[in-house]
Amino acid sequence: MCGIFGYLGSLENPLSACLEGLKKLEYRGYDSAGIAGLIKGRLWALKESGKIAALEAQIKNKVPLEIAIGHTRWATHGAPTRENAHPHFDEKETLALVHNGIIENYSSIKTFLKQQGIKFFSETDTEVIAQLVAYHYQSDLLKAVQAALKELKGAFAIALIHKDHPDTIVAASRECPLAIGFDDLKKEILISSDPNAFLGRNLNVAYLQKDEIALLQKAKIEIFDTMNHPILKKTEKLYGQNLLSTKKGYDHFMLKEIFEQPFTIQKSLVGRLDEGLGSAHLPELALSNLDLTSVRQILITACGTSYHAGLFAAELLEETARLPARAEIASELRYKNPLISRETLLIAISQSGETADTLGALREARARGARILAICNVKNSTLAREADAVLFLNAGPEISVCSTKAFTSQVTLLALFTLYMARLRHLGQKEGKKFLRELSLLPQIASEVLNQSGRLEKLALKYSQFENFFFLGRRYMYPACLEAALKLKEISYLNANGYPAGELKHGPIALISQELPVIAFAAKGPTYGKMLSNLQEVKARGAPLFAFAFEKDRELEKIADDVFYLPRISDELAILPASIAGQLFAYFIAKERGREIDQPRNLAKSVTVE
Ligand code: M6R
Numbered sequence: 001m002c003g004i005f006g007y008l009g010s011l012e013n014p015l016s017a018c019l020e021g022l023k024k025l026e027y028r029g030y031d032s033a034g035i036a037g038l039i040k041g042r043l044w045a046l047k048e049s050g051k052i053a054a055l056e057a058q059i060k061n062k063v064p065l066e067i068a069i070g071h072t073r074w075a076t077h078g079a080p081t082r083e084n085a086h087p088h089f090d091e092k093e094t095l096a097l098v099h100n101g102i103i104e105n106y107s108s109i110k111t112f113l114k115q116q117g118i119k120f121f122s123e124t125d126t127e128v129i130a131q132l133v134a135y136h137y138q139s140d141l142l143k144a145v146q147a148a149l150k151e152l153k154g155a156f157a158i159a160l161i162h163k164d165h166p167d168t169i170v171a172a173s174r175e176c177p178l179a180i181g182f183d184d185l186k187k188e189i190l191i192s193s194d195p196n197a198f199l200g201r202n203l204n205v206a207y208l209q210k211d212e213i214a215l216l217q218k219a220k221i222e223i224f225d226t227m228n229h230p231i232l233k234k235t236e237k238l239y240g241q242n243l244l245s246t247k248k249g250y251d252h253f254m255l256k257e258i259f260e261q262p263f264t265i266q267k268s269l270v271g272r273l274d275e276g277l278g279s280a281h282l283p284e285l286a287l288s289n290l291d292l293t294s295v296r297q298i299l300i301t302a303c304g305t306s307y308h309a310g311l312f313a314a315e316l317l318e319e320t321a322r323l324p325a326r327a328e329i330a331s332e333l334r335y336k337n338p339l340i341s342r343e344t345l346l347i348a349i350s351q352s353g354e355t356a357d358t359l360g361a362l363r364e365a366r367a368r369g370a371r372i373l374a375i376c377n378v379k380n381s382t383l384a385r386e387a388d389a390v391l392f393l394n395a396g397p398e399i400s401v402c403s404t405k406a407f408t409s410q411v412t413l414l415a416l417f418t419l420y421m422a423r424l425r426h427l428g429q430k431e432g433k434k435f436l437r438e439l440s441l442l443p444q445i446a447s448e449v450l451n452q453s454g455r456l457e458k459l460a461l462k463y464s465q466f467e468n469f470f471f472l473g474r475r476y477m478y479p480a481c482l483e484a485a486l487k488l489k490e491i492s493y494l495n496a497n498g499y500p501a502g503e504l505k506h507g508p509i510a511l512i513s514q515e516l517p518v519i520a521f522a523a524k525g526p527t528y529g530k531m532l533s534n535l536q537e538v539k540a541r542g543a544p545l546f547a548f549a550f551e552k553d554r555e556l557e558k559i560a561d562d563v564f565y566l567p568r569i570s571d572e573l574a575i576l577p578a579s580i581a582g583q584l585f586a587y588f589i590a591k592e593r594g595r596e597i598d599q600p601r602n603l604a605k606s607v608t609v610e
Contacts, residue, residue: 029074353381
């Protein structure tokens with residue numbers, strides 16, 4: 001799960017071009033980084049564990065590379081050491097190769113190559129590809145790569161250079177994205193795991209698919225399919241600026257993104273409210289009303305935070321649009337045998353649009369006939385390209401690995417889509433208008449939570465010394481609990497669980513003690529009374545209790561050690577203020593504990609392997 005970048009051309013120093021490209025791909029992993037290039041028939045390479053900054057710090061002088069390939073790694077096979085960093089080489093160091101993905105049969109190939117007397121220097125699956133290409137190499141690099149790829153099982157995007165082939169990069173892809181960018185005269189040819197790393201260059205872009213291999217040479221691009229037939233690829237012009245994100249005075253990108261939410265929620269609403277009709281206005285939906293009224297089942301798939309938005313949406317769709325709807329974790333869905341037909345609408349939610357499991361589930365659902373609606377933040381992403389229709393979050397780049405503003409925009413957009421479906425089916429104009437009014441309050445509601453961040457910080461600090469946490473809520477507050485617990489785990493490295501409050505007594509209540517604070521999200525609504533009883537049960541067993549509530553309540557104040565009031569909004573949408581409070585709570589605890597908030601250990605912004 002990594003980022004690949006490569007540069008072939010004379011307009012820029014290939015080493016600097018690669019370094020700059022890799023910085024834009026660091027969201028795909030930051031365990032180690034490396035670059036390899038050619039100078040006068042010699043291979044040059046530099047690798048370092050840790051972030052790209054650590055690699056850059058090693059480069060003291062200008063290195064006049066003729067071409068270069070680079071890599072930023074999220075470790076799968078082997079620890080995040082310099083030895084395991086890419087690029088990897090064959091034993092004789094004739095070629096260098098970078099790889100994104102996982103080779104499932106690497107172990108048997110490695111055993112075979114070892115039997116041939118070949119020595120290995122790393123624990124990675126990637127080195128196996130490099131050694132296998134060298135094993136097949138006679139003098140034709142393309143043929144050697146083609147022969148090697150035939151033996152590989154798994155998913156990959158690769159790029160390699162060879163000392164006897166100046167001005168040549170060979171690139172290939174199976175299931176992992178790889179974009180080729182080039183100017184009209186092909187004075188420079190670039191490759192990248194993500195075309196957004198080309199922004200600002202105004203390049204033509206082609207995407208490699210299904211085992212296609214590209215032979216990139218000076219001013220020349222040739223692409224071949226598995227049968228070695230040349231293919232003419234469709235290209236598109238990629239315009240857009242290279243937007244530099246800064247922290248704008250905040251200590252972390254995460255905090256900046258949390259505070260952007262009134263604005264980003266507004267951006268996901270703007271132009272999408274049809275006040276006259278009491279419905280949503282979604283011209284980009286690209287699915288006709290006929291398509292949508294023929295939908296009999298909605299299946300939502302996503303991972304992590306996006307999955308929590310999906311859980312919320314499934315409940316809201318079923319309740320408001322009266323359509324059978326359920327959310328499934330993408331890595332599970334893709335290996336099930338789900339009932340999907342042409343009447344199924346699959347909603348795939350992903351901030352990045354590059355999450356391998358979500359893409360896998362989408363492809364599986366499509367093969368079974370489903371239509372695909374994507375809810376996505378990143379334009380030009382694989383998800384946006386593969387879906388039948390896309391609703392973009394318009395939240396702007398989310399840099400912090402811990403997702404915040406994307407989540408609240410997903411929730412907002414999914415609520416809008418629900419309203420659209422409900423109005424198409426049975427919801428009256430009057431009810432539609434009421435729902436719309438609540439939706440349009442969301443930016444203001446977000447501001448009201450943020451305005452109280454000072455008090456929330458004090459309370460978070462009070463709880464920051466505990467090692468374990470329980471988040472409890474019911475119905476719409478359950479995904480809010482899962483999300484708050486995920487935030488805390490991810491950036492503070494503390495153990496936190498989100499649970500439906502009513503389920504606690506069926507086992508987990510055994511964990512309750514004075515050492516385990518319970519954080520409760522108590523939304524007003526039909527289950528409020530039950531929630532209070534559940535909180536009594538944990539209080540009776542000595543748990544420190546911190547409750548978030550939406551309406552002043554003396555009884556709750558008597559049970560809880562601390563109560564924090566969130567602005568009132570309809571029950572269905574209360575997940576939004578609750579989640580913002582959860583984000584701040586996690587942030588302040590992580591900060592107090594001195595964690596690396598924007599790039600927590602072991603994580604990557606976009607998870608591009610299974
Ligand atoms: O880009 P995606 O929305 O597909 O990413 C899915 C998850 O990897 C992501 O939400 C992850 O759980 C976040 N780091 C949570 O903050």
